[in-house]
Amino acid sequence: MISYAFALIVYICVVELPDQIFINLIYFYTKAIIIMPTFDIVSKVDAQTLDNAMNNAKKEILNRYDFSTSKSTIDHDKKTNVITIVTEDDMRLKAIEDAIISRMMKQNLDSKSLDFGKEVYASGNMIRKEISIKEGIDKETAKKIVAKIKASGLKVQASMMDDQVRVQSKSIDDLQGVIALCRSEDFGQPLQFINMRN
Structure with a gap:
């Protein structure tokens, strides 16, 4: 047209x-x-990379001597993006959590994407714990990101769009300044910067 x-x-x-x-x-x-330069701030976890990390964590636990008689299980529901751990005691639970975090880091996945639930006692004196994978930027976090960007004084416009934040500016340098700013702050989950258009 x-x-x-x-x-x-x-x-x-x-x-x-x-x-x-x-x-x-x-x-x-x-x-x-002419469209002003823009980019999107998102929070995503690559499904295949996460699956690889979970499989490696399972193998690590199965090969450990202190788990040789354990009935521990690690289940990753890909539909709900929830990891469920079932094990005998707090010590083994901590070991499994550490294995998951370690394997994620080796796959360059940020453990800030993990939302740890509370332990509950399951049947057979087992402990059950769910770990949700954070994906998308929720409304409250998006508000914090937008507020931080506005307070920076950079000449940009930031707005919430569904589960992400869009930033636009006439200046590429100011956009890069926003990326540096967001990387220096802890918003409780990993952020990625995609769809850069100039």
Whole structure:
């Protein structure tokens, strides 16, 4: 639609208008459709990488001597993105949690994406614990991010969009400043910066 309108304007200007008017019209038209540089702040966990980390954690636990007689299980529900640990005692629970965090770090996954639930006692004197995977930026966290960006004084516009934050500015340097700012702050979950457009 834009290309057709542009072609029509060019045709009319070339045929009907003096050179200076033609140049001015082209300038204002192209200026009107220029989009300011933007990027999106998101919080995502790669599903395949996480699955690899969980499989490696399971193998590590199964091969440990102190788990040789254990009935411990680690289950990752990919639909709900919840990890469920079932084990005999607090010591083994801590060991499994450490294995999960360690294997995630080796896969370059940030453990801040883990939301640890409370331990509950299951049947057979077992302990059960659920760990939710944080994905998407919730409304409260998004508000904190936007407020922090506005308080920085950088000449940018930040707005909440679903489960992400969009930032735009005329200045690429200011956009890079926002990225540096967000990386220096702890918002309780890992952030990624994607869809950079300039």
